[in-house]
Amino acid sequence: MAGPAADSPKHGLAAGDGAAPARADWTIDQDWAAYTPAQHATWKTLFERQTKLLPGRACDAFVQGMAALPIGADEIPDFRRLSDALMRRTGWQVVAVPGLVPDAVFFEHLANRRFPAGQFIRAPHQLDYLEEPDVFHDVFGHVPLLMHPAMADFIQAYGEGGLRAQRLGVLDMLARVYWYTVEFGLVRQADGLRIYGAGIASSATESRFCLDDPSPNRLGFDVARVMRTHYRIDDFQETYFVIDSLDALLDLARIDFAPLYAQTRGAEVMAPGEVGVGDRVVKRGTGAYHAARRG
Ligand SMILES: C[C@H](O)[C@H](O)[C@H]1CNc2nc(N)[nH]c(=O)c2N1
Numbered sequence: 001m002a003g004p005a006a007d008s009p010k011h012g013l014a015a016g017d018g019a020a021p022a023r024a025d026w027t028i029d030q031d032w033a034a035y036t037p038a039q040h041a042t043w044k045t046l047f048e049r050q051t052k053l054l055p056g057r058a059c060d061a062f063v064q065g066m067a068a069l070p071i072g073a074d075e076i077p078d079f080r081r082l083s084d085a086l087m088r089r090t091g092w093q094v095v096a097v098p099g100l101v102p103d104a105v106f107f108e109h110l111a112n113r114r115f116p117a118g119q120f121i122r123a124p125h126q127l128d129y130l131e132e133p134d135v136f137h138d139v140f141g142h143v144p145l146l147m148h149p150a151m152a153d154f155i156q157a158y159g160e161g162g163l164r165a166q167r168l169g170v171l172d173m174l175a176r177v178y179w180y181t182v183e184f185g186l187v188r189q190a191d192g193l194r195i196y197g198a199g200i201a202s203s204a205t206e207s208r209f210c211l212d213d214p215s216p217n218r219l220g221f222d223v224a225r226v227m228r229t230h231y232r233i234d235d236f237q238e239t240y241f242v243i244d245s246l247d248a249l250l251d252l253a254r255i256d257f258a259p260l261y262a263q264t265r266g267a268e269v270m271a272p273g274e275v276g277v278g279d280r281v282v283k284r285g286t287g288a289y290h291a292a293r294r295g
């Protein structure tokens with residue numbers, strides 16, 4: 001894919017190297033021309049691995065969104081070209097950030113349909129685990145579903161809800177809803193369970209584990225249940241929650257969370273691998289994977 005015009009405006013050096021003040025909204029220039037062949041090669045390795053793996057695993061909306069975007073194997077996508085396509089379809093754009101940004105900054109961007117995507121790409125030795133979202137996780141994992149109206153509206157509403165949750169001091173509860181949907185959610189299709197969570201879609205190992213491995217639980221999504229369920233940040237999830245369609249996210253976004261926050265405040269938070277009596281069990285896991293690591 002052709003890169004930006006050679007005269008693309010330069011706003012001083014990228015933030016983080018101290019030479020230029022970071023912007024208040026933490027955005028930086030993607031500076032697409034500065035990516036090296038080695039960085040494009042890392043993208044290509046990751047892209048080709050997932051593109052082989054995801055057919056039959058990723059949900060239809062993910063495949064359709066990807067096909068409608070300027071995202072290919074050979075080069076790290078140019079955020080301006082991504083934003084052109086997104087803006088036309090769902091009013092979203094992709095803005096470059098150096099890495100994790102403060103919660104309030106993150107929510108403010110989402111509430112305004114700006115998706116903050118890591119400008120950097122992981123090093124070759126980090127292909128399978130990364131602690132901060134890089135351009136592959138954010139663009140390959142999250143952006144295709146921003147082309148789907150339900151997800152586009154859901155993530156904007158999540159941004160607004162995040163600003164509200166911060167004011168209420170319940171960000172930990174809301175973060176669980178995001179984690180078990182946008183990052184690690186599964187959706188039921190006529191032809192079986194499929195991935196829609198970006199944390200899974202951008203991970204070769206978890207794309208297999210979440211659907212093929214007998215270890216994890218797969219439970220029907222219930223927002224009150226998810227809100228009081230711990231999650232893993234350093235390993236595969238012990239439980240995946242299943243929604244019946246992406247449109248179900250819209251219903252979720254419209255629920256007033258204040259009563260849910262109130263009832264969750266007093267509730268006990270469940271361990272990630274627990275199965276409760278009220279759970280809709282799609283498939284009960286053996287828990288073997290995590291048991292083997294608890295030692
Ligand atoms: C809970 C919290 O809002 C969440 O972890 C945010 C924090 N900041 C972030 N910053 C970036 N760039 N990307 C993210 O996904 C997040 N996640």
Ligand SMILES: N[C@@H](Cc1ccccc1)C(=O)O
Nearest residue numbers: 157158161253254255256257
């Ligand atoms: N509806 C939630 C906000 C929200 C939107 C989308 C996802 C999750 C939460 C509230 O009332 O605060």
Ligand SMILES: [Fe+2]
Nearest residue numbers: 133183198199
């Ligand atoms: Fe993410």
